[in-house]
Amino acid sequence: MSGDPARPVAPGAMSVGRVRSVISPATMAPRDVELLEVAQRLLARVWKHGRHEVATALRTVDGAVHTGVHVEGSCRRSSICAEGVALGTARGALAPDAPLLVESVVSVQIKPAEQFRIIAPCGVCRELISDYSPDATVWITAGETVTAMRALDLLPEKSRRAW
Numbered sequence: 519m520s521g522d523p524a525r526p527v528a529p530g531a532m533s534v535g536r537v538r539s540v541i542s543p544a545t546m547a548p549r550d551v552e553l554l555e556v557a558q559r560l561l562a563r564v565w566k567h568g569r570h571e572v573a574t575a576l577r578t579v580d581g582a583v584h585t586g587v588h589v590e591g592s593c594r595r596s597s598i599c600a601e602g603v604a605l606g607t608a609r610g611a612l613a614p615d616a617p618l619l620v621e622s623v624v625s626v627q628i629k630p631a632e633q634f635r636i637i638a639p640c641g642v643c644r645e646l647i648s649d650y651s652p653d654a655t656v657w658i659t660a661g662e663t664v665t666a667m668r669a670l671d672l673l674p675e676k677s678r679r680a681w
Contacts, residue, residue: 540634543664553624572627574600579619584608601643620651644672
């Protein structure tokens, strides 16, 4: 989606220029700032109210960056979170016997007042991320503070499944 004022913005779409970016916290490493920027650019490009409201960028231990977009279905149960899409994309890029090892995850949503916000994964996505990469860094917003947490720490007393 272009921010070009000569080009009208389609209904339900959002102009990249109107949404304010998240100010990355001083504690966020440059490689994770890159994930934040990738996720924001992706969501600004594909955002549609009620359909595609979250984007995720994650980095695997080999340094590759993978993305996903929330896909809402007419029956909410058919919806797929951006984190799950990104994990599936990352897995698909690996050799058959290679483990999916995620190093860092950043998910963003556009909040009222046209402001990006880093969000925590839902409970199902916390399970997925911690199943594959319990030590992954997951960036979340707690109150007004953006902070990093270990994936497994997002699920106190999680039952660990042996794969």
